[in-house]
Amino acid sequence: MTTGSDTPRGEAAIRKDHDPFWFLHFLFFLRWTSYLCPYCLEAFRRDSWPHNVRLGSGERICGSCGKIFDDGAREWPELLIAKKFRCFFPPGIVAMCVSFLLVGIGALLVAPRDQVNWLMVLIVLSVFLSPTLAWCLIRFFLVRRSIGRYENDLASLRRRLEFTGS
Numbered sequence: 001m002t003t004g005s006d007t008p009r010g011e012a013a014i015r016k017d018h019d020p021f022w023f024l025h026f027l028f029f030l031r032w033t034s035y036l037c038p039y040c041l042e043a044f045r046r047d048s049w050p051h052n053v054r055l056g057s058g059e060r061i062c063g064s065c066g067k068i069f070d071d072g073a074r075e076w077p078e079l080l081i082a083k084k085f086r087c088f089f090p091p092g093i094v095a096m097c098v099s100f101l102l103v104g105i106g107a108l109l110v111a112p113r114d115q116v117n118w119l120m121v122l123i124v125l126s127v128f129l130s131p132t133l134a135w136c137l138i139r140f141f142l143v144r145r146s147i148g149r150y151e152n153d154l155a156s157l158r159r160r161l162e163f164t165g166s
C-alpha cells in the first residue's frame with residue numbers, strides 16, 4: 001500500500017496492490033491494483049496492470065466524500081517519454097501484438113511454399129496486426145483529446161502558471 005503525498009493537484013490517491021496469487025506467476029491476470037480516495041478510502045478505480053498510465057486532468061472529485069484529490073492521471077504533454085510509450089503500448093497490448101505476430105508468421109511458415117508471396121505475407125500480417133492498429137488509432141484520438149484538454153483546460157493552465165511561478 002502506497003500512501004499519498006501532496007501534489008499540485010492536492011492529496012494523491014492511495015494505491016493498494018492485490019496479489020492473492022503472487023506465488024503463481026501465470027495467474028498474473030488475477031492480480032489487480034485498486035486506487036482509493038485519500039480522505040475516505042473509497043475505491044474509485046481498479047487496474048489489472050500495476051503501473052497503468054492514464055490520461056486525464058488528474059483532479060478527481062470523490063463520489064463518496066466529495067473532496068478533490070489527485071487520481072494520478074496526467075495529460076499527454078506532462079508525461080515523460082517512457083510513460084508516453086507505456087501509455088501508448090501497455091504491457092497487455094505488447095503481449096497481444098507479439099503473440100498475434102507470431103501466430104501470423106507461424107501460419108505463413110506452415111502454408112505451402114508455392115503459395116506464399118509478398119501480397120499474401122502483407123495480407124496475413126495486416127490481419128493479425130489489425131487489433132493492434134485499431135488500438136493505436138483509438139490511442140491516437142485519446143492523446144489528441146488529452147493535448148486539447150491540456151492546452152485549453154483552465155485548471156491545467158492555472159497549475160502550469162503556479163509551477164513556473166510566472
Ligand SMILES: [Zn+2]
Binds near residue numbers: 064
Ligand atoms: Zn472520498
